Amino acid sequence: MNVRVTLPTENRSDTTEKFVASHSPKIAVEGLSFYYGKVRALEDISILIPARQVTAFIGPSGCGKSTFLRTLNRMNDIIPDIRVEGSVLIDGRDIYEDSSDVVELRRRVGMVFQKSNPFPKSVFDNVAYGLRINGMVDTRSELEDRVEASLKAAALWQEVSNRLHESALSLSGGQQQRLCIARALAVEPDILLMDEPASALDPIATQRIEELIHQLKDRYTIVIVTHNMQQAARVSDSTAVFWLGSLIEYDRTENIFTTPSEKITEDYVTGRFG
Amino acid sequence: MNRFLSVRTIIDWLVAVSGVLVTVASLGVLAVLLVDVAQDGLGRLSWQFLSSFPSRRAESAGIFAALIGSLYVIVLTALIAIPLGVGTAIYLQEYGRRSRWSRLIEINIANLAGVPSIIYGLLGLALFVRAMGFGRSVLAGAATLSLLVLPVVILSTREALRAVPSSLREGSYALGATKWQTIWNQVLPVALPGMLTGIILALSRAVGETAPLIMIGALTYVPFAPDGVLSPFTVLPIQIFNWVSRPQAEFVRNSAAGIIVLMTVLLAMNGIAVWIRDRAQARSRM
Numbered sequence: 001m002n003v004r005v006t007l008p009t010e011n012r013s014d015t016t017e018k019f020v021a022s023h024s025p026k027i028a029v030e031g032l033s034f035y036y037g038k039v040r041a042l043e044d045i046s047i048l049i050p051a052r053q054v055t056a057f058i059g060p061s062g063c064g065k066s067t068f069l070r071t072l073n074r075m076n077d078i079i080p081d082i083r084v085e086g087s088v089l090i091d092g093r094d095i096y097e098d099s100s101d102v103v104e105l106r107r108r109v110g111m112v113f114q115k116s117n118p119f120p121k122s123v124f125d126n127v128a129y130g131l132r133i134n135g136m137v138d139t140r141s142e143l144e145d146r147v148e149a150s151l152k153a154a155a156l157w158q159e160v161s162n163r164l165h166e167s168a169l170s171l172s173g174g175q176q177q178r179l180c181i182a183r184a185l186a187v188e189p190d191i192l193l194m195d196e197p198a199s200a201l202d203p204i205a206t207q208r209i210e211e212l213i214h215q216l217k218d219r220y221t222i223v224i225v226t227h228n229m230q231q232a233a234r235v236s237d238s239t240a241v242f243w244l245g246s247l248i249e250y251d252r253t254e255n256i257f258t259t260p261s262e263k264i265t266e267d268y269v270t271g272r273f274g
Numbered sequence: 275m276n277r278f279l280s281v282r283t284i285i286d287w288l289v290a291v292s293g294v295l296v297t298v299a300s301l302g303v304l305a306v307l308l309v310d311v312a313q314d315g316l317g318r319l320s321w322q323f324l325s326s327f328p329s330r331r332a333e334s335a336g337i338f339a340a341l342i343g344s345l346y347v348i349v350l351t352a353l354i355a356i357p358l359g360v361g362t363a364i365y366l367q368e369y370g371r372r373s374r375w376s377r378l379i380e381i382n383i384a385n386l387a388g389v390p391s392i393i394y395g396l397l398g399l400a401l402f403v404r405a406m407g408f409g410r411s412v413l414a415g416a417a418t419l420s421l422l423v424l425p426v427v428i429l430s431t432r433e434a435l436r437a438v439p440s441s442l443r444e445g446s447y448a449l450g451a452t453k454w455q456t457i458w459n460q461v462l463p464v465a466l467p468g469m470l471t472g473i474i475l476a477l478s479r480a481v482g483e484t485a486p487l488i489m490i491g492a493l494t495y496v497p498f499a500p501d502g503v504l505s506p507f508t509v510l511p512i513q514i515f516n517w518v519s520r521p522q523a524e525f526v527r528n529s530a531a532g533i534i535v536l537m538t539v540l541l542a543m544n545g546i547a548v549w550i551r552d553r554a555q556a557r558s559r560m
Contacts, residue, residue, distance in 0.1 A: 073448065075444065075447065075448065078443070078444070078447065080371070080372050103450050103451070103452050104450065106448055106449070106450045107450025108450075110449070111444075111448040113441065113444065113445065113448075115441060117439075117441040117442060117445040118445075119442065119446070119460060120442075120463075120464060129446075129449065129451075129459065130449035130450065130451075133449065133451045133452075133455045133459065134449075180445070183445075183449065184448070184449065187449055187450055
């Protein structure tokens with residue numbers, strides 16, 4: 001199980017090779033291990049994540065996929081007693097080196113959480129918050145333009161344009177999650193991390209999120225954790241399979257779902273466990 | 275219906291009934307107290323009573339000096355205790371690392387909340403009145419009461435901060451907010467109602483305190499209102515205690531009227547707190 005896997009795996013097909021050649025890696029992880037106290041949650045993970053593509057992380061609960069996602073914007077830093085080994089390079093710079101600015105990192109690497117977490121403020125203020133704290137706008141009209149653009153990018157503008165100053169908590173679950181995406185897009189990240197963004201939503205709201213992911217991948221590098229195999233198959237270009245804290249297989253999504261090279265992957269994607 | 279179901283239904287009913295009984299009992303005691311005080315004191319309440327200084331003759335004595343003294347002391351206490359307590363709580367809860375050292379501090383703060391108030395009076399006498407040379411002043415009294423209420427302010431503020439869901443903090447951090455931006459913009463507005471509740475309870479306790487102020491030498495006969503933070507002073511509970519210990523029935527009526535004034539002050543403070551809290555809550559529900 002201790003196979004070192006980087007993108008892509010062995011020469012599987014022409015498509016795989018073309019795929020690598022045509023997409024430079026945005027994120028390069030090398031030998032990453034992660035510890036909660038003395039418990040090792042991630043073991044020696046190496047992976048190259050291509051720019052402007054959707055990469056899905058799948059695997060059974062507790063396999064470490066969410067933990068790994070949160071190492072990519074150092075969200076785990078706020079948990080006490082954690083330790084990280086190895087390196088995570090984004091655009092060639094190690095985000096864990098001492099000189100790395102975690103606040104700036106998190107602006108560039110946006111995150112959408114499993115449970116939508118709008119701030120208890122108005123719709124407008126939710127989106128404006130990131131712009132304000134990062135000092136990204138000078139005038140009120142500029143702020144309004146950026147908020148509108150972000151809401152449009154998250155395919156939410158039509159539904160909320162006449163209720164911008166109502167509470168964000170009065171929106172439906174799916175709208176709240178798209179608001180959280182709009183909020184993340186407002187600060188102009190390059191990368192968007194999504195931790196099971198649709199797991200609490202109904203099928204229609206889920207579909208809207210998936211359509212949105214399709215639209216966004218032209219501009220953003222998207223990494224999505226999902227429990228839903230069909231979702232991974234629908235939205236992602238490549239898929240990484242995690243099992244017991246290790247990355248056991250990483251390949252183009254169609255290969256993972258049609259001709260997986262690992263037995264565990266095959267069992268998992270066909271629903272034999274997990 | 276089976277027997278089990280009927281037994282648990284009866285238990286349910288019993289709990290509800292006993293709940294009503296204990297509520298009535300405690301409210302009843304309070305009602306008796308209020309009625310008794312009102313009977314004795316209401317007749318004595320008048321503008322003359324509120325605006326006069328203490329006197330040897332009960333009918334011309336008033337509560338003015340003590341009322342102003344109490345207001346002075348409580349405002350000053352709030353100004354000292356709230357920044358110190360809230361700042362400490364924010365540091366301990368948001369910045370302090372979990373360590374044996376921080377647990378030790380926590381336990382000590384909790385213990386301080388249980389220290390008898392007269393001990394704080396002794397500390398205030400030695401520290402503020404003597405060592406720091408405040409004298410028997412409003413400032414020394416307020417500083418002493420601040421020490422007394424600080425643990426409660428710290429503990430309740432921490433509790434309110436802890437109740438803020440971590441998803442809110444994560445959402446803010448994920449947008450590139452610094453720790454302080456997150457605390458100031460997201461955590462404090464949500465925690466504010468809970469913080470205010472604790473702070474007001476603490477200040478209400480301070481308004482009613484007598485022992486530590488007697489200890490630091492608040493006077494029982496003050497024929498003037500304090501004119502600055504270094505002025506001598508008295509407060510409502512001390513004035514009430516002074517009157518109630520006199521043998522003449524007229525002075526006892528004065529003390530009942532004084533109690534009504536004190537309770538009105540407390541009620542007003544709580545009312546203002548509830549009002550501020552509701553406004554803050556309405557805004558944080560936005």
